[in-house]
Amino acid sequence: MSMSLSKELELEQPLQDIRHETLLNVVRTATMLSLRGEEFFRKYGLTEAQFNVLFALKYKKTKWTQSDLGKRLVVTRASITSILDKLEAKGFVIRNSVEGNRRIRHVELTPEGLKLVRKIEPIYRRNIHRVLSCFSDSECKQIIEYMEKIRGGLKNLKYSITQ
Amino acid sequence: MSMSLSKELELEQPLQDIRHETLLNVVRTATMLSLRGEEFFRKYGLTEAQFNVLFALKYKKTKWTQSDLGKRLVVTRASITSILDKLEAKGFVIRNSVEGNRRIRHVELTPEGLKLVRKIEPIYRRNIHRVLSCFSDSECKQIIEYMEKIRGGLKNLKYSITQ
DNA sequence: TTCCAATTGCTTGACATCTAACAATTTGTT
DNA sequence: AACAAATTGTTAGATGTCAAGCAATTGGAA
Structure with missing residues (x-):
């Protein structure tokens, strides 16, 4: 039983709160993206999270700790541990101890x-470009800006009485 | 150990593929939204998915099957079954059999x-508006449009050689 | 009508993430 | 210097979702 993503139920639900609808749309879209991602990466024996780690490691400029990875990928340290356990078992990453800081x-x-990322990357990119084929570069930049602004807005909650 | 959402690692990673970065931003934002959502709804003994079901049911115009709910919320039928089991056990929803179609x-x-949704809803809305306080209505509409376009783009994958 | 395909809801098993708590270590404050 | 607070990575336990497969039912094509 697999999700039928192509059929999206057209709802007669009124657009009664545009902000609610906005957030719902972001989450819904991300869910679909992730489902498709999992489906894709499974072909290579990876989860999306595992690939994200590999991909991030390929393009990082400085040394990263596990904690850094977690912040980058918005995943808890516990999850990073688990993801890295798997990737290390398969021989795709190593954890080096650092002199000067034993933690x-x-x-x-x-x-x-690296070889695996290089193999998957072009296909992955091709898919991504297909998904976003109808977007211009500047539209992409705008989306990124919007998303950053939403994440910024989340910090407003932090300092407010949420009940 | 809880995620520190306020600190977002600034990367020196080059924006080397704006489309990849775009999708990453959408997923990352949705992840954070969900984390905050779970945190919020837990206060009322609900998961975000459970609230989404209650909320959707409040505003639907026609009768919905479980399958409809799944499509609306982008969740498999198996998950809907599990979510409804819990909501039904707590007495917040009922599943009515339908004459004319025994499936x-x-x-x-x-x-x-309904009472519960009514209690949570205003606080929820207030939070949402706080998160999106720096967005105008038309910006919200634009985001929704973008998200719909991305979901539309996902269908391109369906009919392409992804491998 | 008949029979095959699709739909619906459910169960099972696998798996990924989270929270919470822990030990080891580092940082900061007094 | 000493002690409290924060950080890092790990483990354990709970939970939620998914994929796959099932039985019952419905719908469509021959």
């Missing part, structure tokens, strides 16, 4: 890990 | 369910 580990791609 | 069940709010 942290720097995470790096192994040659095998 | 489907129509899902409805109970008075208690």
